[in-house]
Structure formats: C-alpha cells, structure tokens
Amino acid sequence: MLTISELDDFEMLVRTHRARLLRLVAFSTGDQDLAETVVQDSLLRAYNARDNFRGDCSVATWLRAIALNVMRDYQRRQKFQFWKKASLTAVSVSDAATSLAGNDPSPEARMLAHEQVQRVELALKSLSERQRSVFIMRFLDEMELEEISVATGLPAPTVKTHLYRAVKAVRLRLGGTR
C-alpha cells in the first residue's frame, strides 16, 4: 500500500493504480474512451491535490473516490454525449478469456473460461452503474465494505444492498439454483 509520501512519485502512482482504476471505470460505465479520460484526469487531480490527502483511508480507496467523482462529473456535464452516439467504445473482455484457462490449455478449458467471462459480463450489463462499481470493488479489487462506503460516499448498508442485488443478477446468469 502506498503511503502519503509515495504520492509524490507520480510514475509510481500511475504504475500501481492505473490498471485497476481503468478497469473500475471502464466496467462501470461500459465506455473505454470515457474510462481512459476519467482515469487520466483522476490521477492528475490526485497528484495535484496530494497535500489534501490526510491518510484517513488507503491511497487506493482515495483514488477510487476521486475516480468515481470524476466519472460522475463527466457524465453529468455530458461532455461525451456526441461521442457516445458517434463512437461508443464498448468494453468487452470475453475474447481475452480464451487465453486464461489456467494451466489447462485444452480447447474445453478455454471454452469454459470464455463462457464464464461472458456470463459475468452479461450479468454486469444487467446491473446499474452503481451496482457494477460496488461489485467490482468487492469481488475483483477485494475491498472491504467500509472502504467501498468511503469510495462511493454511500452508507455501508446501502453498499451491502447494491452488493446483494449484484450477486443475485450474477447468480441468475451463472445458472444459480433459483
């Protein structure tokens, strides 16, 4: 985990956090162009405001809070409205999944990995943006409920409710028991 002084190292900040922030914003919004802009803007804002970081939470949580706020700002201002209509760059990872069959390179294992990713992807699409963000932070970034609460600015019970709904949707897509 980065410390306050390590916020001074911009290159380190980018190397450590950019990929995870990009994933969070890209899979929350479903828009790669927007995600790249939001992440770049967020990292620069964080670096410029590093003196304001009091260390109440981890740098990772603080960065996510900034990124989610910047994301909402961009959407509110509808800065990308034209782009959304003209060249929406949808985010999809199911193609990448075929190379992720672990140690088993058999066609069956790759097919199974592809299907699993596709189902989670479909389930995420059926969720609200907020639910997607919460799901990614909990199950992919493995953040604690309190950390998600700080990052989103939502009360912990509300975060939990979003999480239940997200899991329910994913469970249905993955062929759950009910």
Place this chain on the structure above:
Amino acid sequence: MTLPHLTDEQLTDYLSGDSLPAIEDHLAACDVCRREIASMRASFQVFDHASMEWSERTQNAFGSTPRRAAPSWRPAAAWAVACLAVIAAVLLFGLLRRPVKTSQFAGVTIPASAGASDTAELSQDNQLLAAIDKELDSADLSPQKMYGITESAKAR
C-alpha cells in the same frame, strides 16, 4: 427433505468472507450450494484475470503514463536558446566579413611566390562573403520560420 438453499444475502456474505456458523453448517450438508459457490468463485476469478489483462493491455497500448503538460519554462528556454544562436551567428559573421587592414600585418613577411595567387583568392573569398551577406539580409530568420510554424497553424 429438501434443504432451503442459501439466500442471495447469505451467498453474498459468504463470498465476501463474512461466514456465519449457520452458513457453514448448511454448506457442509448441501452439495448444490457448495457447487454453486465454487462455480461463482471460479467465474469471478476468470473474469478478474480477463478484465485485468484487458486493462493492462489497454494501458500499454496508450503508454504507461499519461501525457503531462510541458513545464511552463520550457518554451521560454527554447526561445532564449534560439535567440542566442541567432546573435552568435550574426556576431561571427560580422567578425568574418570585417575588412582586412594591411597595417595589422606590418611585421609579417610574405613570400614572393604567394603574392598574386593569394590576392586573387582573397578577392574570391570577399565576393563569396558578400554574396552570403546579401543572402542573409534577405532571409527570414524569425523563430516561426525556423520552427516551421505557418500563419494558418498559428491562427488555429
């Protein structure tokens, strides 16, 4: 008797690591819920890896660091260096084209064989320098021209 399976809330809690004895007891007895949890975990894990790979690939495609604006002193320094270069060139040229005074060479003995050919060479050199001088006078040495900045580009 059919066991009541885990609710979405219980499943979420368990997947989040908040396991209660009641959930543990149920899982010990229920194959269906155990398989479901294993399937969900496997799916999350594959999606985690796939999405991170996508994110890292996207990151590499656009460079590992965002482009930062150049510090504000850079343009000023570039202009200063350009101006110094122009001044140095003009001074050097002025020194080279200064007329040669014969009194400066009062004590120098010139070999007899050197006389006529050296005078012709000196005359040629002076002509060449005069031509360069004329060319430089008519040339546009503005920084915009030096850096290839056209009027249309500046207007944008």
